[in-house]
Amino acid sequence: MVFKDYTFFSYVFLETIVILLTSHAHGAGLCDNSPNKQVCDSIVYTRTDPHDAVVAACHKLVYETKVAKVVAQSQPNSTEIYNCITKFDGSIVFAKYALNSLNVSQPLSSNAYLIAARANYKLCDEGFQNSGKTNPIAKSTKHLQDMASVGAYLATLISS
Ligand SMILES: *[C@@H]1O[C@H](CO)[C@@H](O)[C@H](O)[C@H]1NC(C)=O
Ligand SMILES: *[C@@H]1O[C@H](CO)[C@@H](O)[C@H](O)[C@H]1NC(C)=O
Numbered sequence: 033m034v035f036k037d038y039t040f041f042s043y044v045f046l047e048t049i050v051i052l053l054t055s056h057a058h059g060a061g062l063c064d065n066s067p068n069k070q071v072c073d074s075i076v077y078t079r080t081d082p083h084d085a086v087v088a089a090c091h092k093l094v095y096e097t098k099v100a101k102v103v104a105q106s107q108p109n110s111t112e113i114y115n116c117i118t119k120f121d122g123s124i125v126f127a128k129y130a131l132n133s134l135n136v137s138q139p140l141s142s143n144a145y146l147i148a149a150r151a152n153y154k155l156c157d158e159g160f161q162n163s164g165k166t167n168p169i170a171k172s173t174k175h176l177q178d179m180a181s182v183g184a185y186l187a188t189l190i191s192s
Contacts, residue, residue: 068178082189089183093127100172116156123149139190150180
């Protein structure tokens with residue numbers, strides 16, 4: 033169901049490598065080298081264990097995606113908004129897979145699933161761009177993308 037696009041997966045693979053290469057800095061805080069540091073801080077709080085931080089990020093992502101879905105459902109229906117709702121459902125599944133990957137000690141899979149979740153939020157935006165319309169929920173999808181990036185980054189801090 034979710035593994036249809038091979039180009040997309042090579043993209044995920046490449047991006048995972050890039051994140052790995054850029055993430056080997058050690059500092060006091062988990063968010064020191066994170067993208068969207070402010071979003072990272074709001075997820076991590078006082079946590080110092082990256083595993084716990086990714087669990088928190090995944091739960092928050094699932095919750096916030098459900099909120100965004102409700103907002104999307106309150107919009108007049110259109111091909112674009114319908115696409116967003118479908119993509120959000122996919123992101124929720126990806127975030128849950130990311131959690132499962134952590135449970136079986138596969139932080140790299142967790143990272144890839146969170147990048148996949150982020151790609152789905154982008155696809156929501158792109159649907160609107162392609163038809164020349166303004167995305168009424170662009171703020172939500174931007175925030176969700178930032179959260180997914182943070183979660184994916186935090187997953188690279190887990191030593192497997
Ligand atoms: C919303 O629009 C999509 C695409 O046009 C359509 O497939 C779907 O059935 C519609 N949903 C509702 C609840 O009308
Ligand atoms: C992960 O494992 C914990 C502890 O065994 C369990 O409570 C939790 O439900 C599991 N989560 C998932 C997503 O499988």
